[in-house]
Amino acid sequence: MTEYDRILADLYKGLTPLNKGNIALTENTELLGDLDLDSLKTMELLLFVEDSFDISIPVSILPDVKTIGDLALQIEKIVSA
C-alpha cells in the first residue's frame, strides 16, 4: 500500500459521516459535485484532515482540489514535505 493509498483510505473514513447520500467513494468522487459539501461540511473535512494527519492545510491548495484523489495528493505533498 502506497502512502497515497493510505491517505485515500483515511479520507474515505473521514468522509463517511459527511456522505449523506451514501455515494460510493472513489478517488474520482467530486467533493462538491457528488458529495455536495457546503462550507461548514468542508470545514469538518478539513478539521478531520488536519487532526488525523497532524498538518495544517494552507488556504491556497483548496481551489485546485476537485476530487477526493486531488485532496489525497495535496495531503501527500504536505506530509512528505
Place this chain on the structure above:
Amino acid sequence: MDHKLDILTPLSATPTVNSMPLRHADFETLAQALDYAALGSSGANFYAGSGKLSYVLPYRELREQAITLAKRLSSLSLTRGARVAIVAETNADFLRFFFACQYAGLVPVALPAVIHIGGHKAYVNQLHGLLLGCSASVAVSSSQILPFLTEAAQEIDLAFIGDPAAFEALPEANVALQHSNVNEIAYLQYTSGSTGFPRGVIIKQQTVMANLVGSAHGLDVRAHDRCVSWLPFYHDMGLVGCMLAPMATQRSIDYLDTRDFAMRPRRWLELMSNSKATIAFSPPFGYALCARRVRPEDIAQYDLSAWRVAGIGAEPIRAELTDNFAQLLAPAGFSAKAFVPSYGMAECSLAISFSPLGQGVQVEWIDSDALADKLIAQPVAANQGSSFVRCGPVLPKHEVVIRNEQGEILPELYVGRILVRGPSIMSGYFELPEQTKLSLSEDGWLDTGDIGYLVESNIVVTGRHKDMLIINGRNIWPYDIESIAEKQPELRSTDAAAFSIPGAEFEELAVLVVQCNIVDADEVHDLTQRLHREIQEELGIKCIIELVPRHTLPRTSSGKLSRAGSRLDYLHRRVNQIEYK
C-alpha cells in the same frame, strides 16, 4: 515580516488595561486615532489554529511599521487617494497595509480571502472584478494567495503587485507624509461576494470616525474592556467593529483566523475565557455553530463571566438561538443579558443601532396576519404570532424613519422601509452614480433595503425589500446565483430565479428555481449536479435547486422576473408536495 519565535522569551499578549487614559474615538482621522493608541501599551494579538498566541502587534509597533511602509508606498509616486487592494487574511500584514494607506493618503480596499474547494477560476474572477471595480493601483496578498492575485491582475495596469516581502524591498521615499484627511476617503468596503457587480461603499474619515464615536458610546467602552474576534477583515463587522473600533478606543484585541474558527468554533470560547475578554461580536450563525459544537465537559472549563457585550447582528436574529446559547453557557458564567442585538451595514460605516446594554434580547411578538395584510405591528401575547428582536434606538446624531411605498413617513408600529440619515452614512458607491442614487437621496437619507418598524424608538427589522440573500452573515445577490444558471448551455437568460427561505433553525436557505425543458433523468441529474458544484465554487454556499417546466417562473407586468412571486410559488409547491405524500 515574520518574526521567528524566540524560545527564551515567550510571547505575551498586550495588556487589557492600557497605560494611557481611554479616549472614546474622538479623533478626526484614523491616522490620528492610531497616533494616540500608539502612545499606550495595548495592541492586536493573533492566535494560531492550535489556540497558541502566534504574533503580537502593539499599536505602538503598528504605527511605526505603517509609517515605514507608507514611505515605501510613496516611492511608487501614486496619486493621492489611489486604491491599494489588500487580500485580507487575519494577520498583522493586513493592519500594516491598511494603516500605511492612512499615513500615505491612499485608500485601502480589503479583498476577500475565502477560497472554496475547486474555486480557482471563481476566486480569480472575483478578485479581477474587485480590482477593476476599485481601479486598484496596488495589490498585495500573502505569498500563498499571490498566484491567484497575479492571475486576476493580468491585463490590469497596476503600479505594483506583490507579497509583503516585495514591498519591504521598495525604497523609503524621502517625503513628509500627509495622512489621509478629514474629508478624504478612509477606505472602500465591498459589501457582498458579488462577482456580477461589486459595489464599493465609499467611507470618508469623518464618516467612519462618527460611527466609531457612536459605537464607543453605544457600547460604553471602558478601561477594562478587551475584545476577541474571528470575523474576517473584508467584512464590515470585522473591519470596522473588530479592528478600527478597538484601535480607536485603544483596546487590546485577540484575533482568531476565520477559518480556524469555522473548523474549531470552541477556540472562540476558549480565547474569551483565557483573555477574560468583555466584547465580541458575531452574526447569529457564529453563536449557533458554537452552541452545536460545545461539549458538556468543555463548559466547566470556560469562564465567560467577563463577557459583557455579546454583539449579534448582520443577519435576522432569533431569540430561540440566543436563548439556547445563553442557557448552554450559563454554567460558564455567560449572562443572557450580555447579548446586544445590533443593526448596521457597510453603507452606514457599520453600526446604525445597538440595543441597550445589559438587557439582553428584547423580543417583540406581533400578529402575523396584521403584519402580512396591513403592515402593522400589532402586539400579541408571547408565542402567539411572529417574533422579532428590538435592535435599539438609532445612534446619537443620526435619524431613522419608516416610509411606506409612497414615501410617506409612518408612525410607530407601522411597517415600511427603514431609512437612516446622519454623519456615518457613506458618500456613495465607488464610481457607480446610478446605484448610489437608488440608495442615497439628495438630502442624505440612506434606504437600508430593510423593512421594519419603530417601537419606543427601537428599530425592529422584519424583512428586506431588496432581493439580497444573507447566508451565514454574507450578502449574496440573487443575480450572482442566477447568472451561474443562465450560463449553462441548456438554459436561457430568463430561466432562473434565486431567493431565500427560512430554514429549520431560522437560518436563511438559498433556493434556485430553474425552468427548462429537460425531462430525461440523467440530464436532470447532470444539470443539477453541475449547478450545485458551480454555485459552491463561486459563492461557497449550498443552494436548494428545483427544476420546473418552462414558463413556470412568474413575470411582472413589465416582463421582468418576479423573485417574490417565484418564492411564493416555490413555497406553495413545497407545501403541496408534503400534503400529497
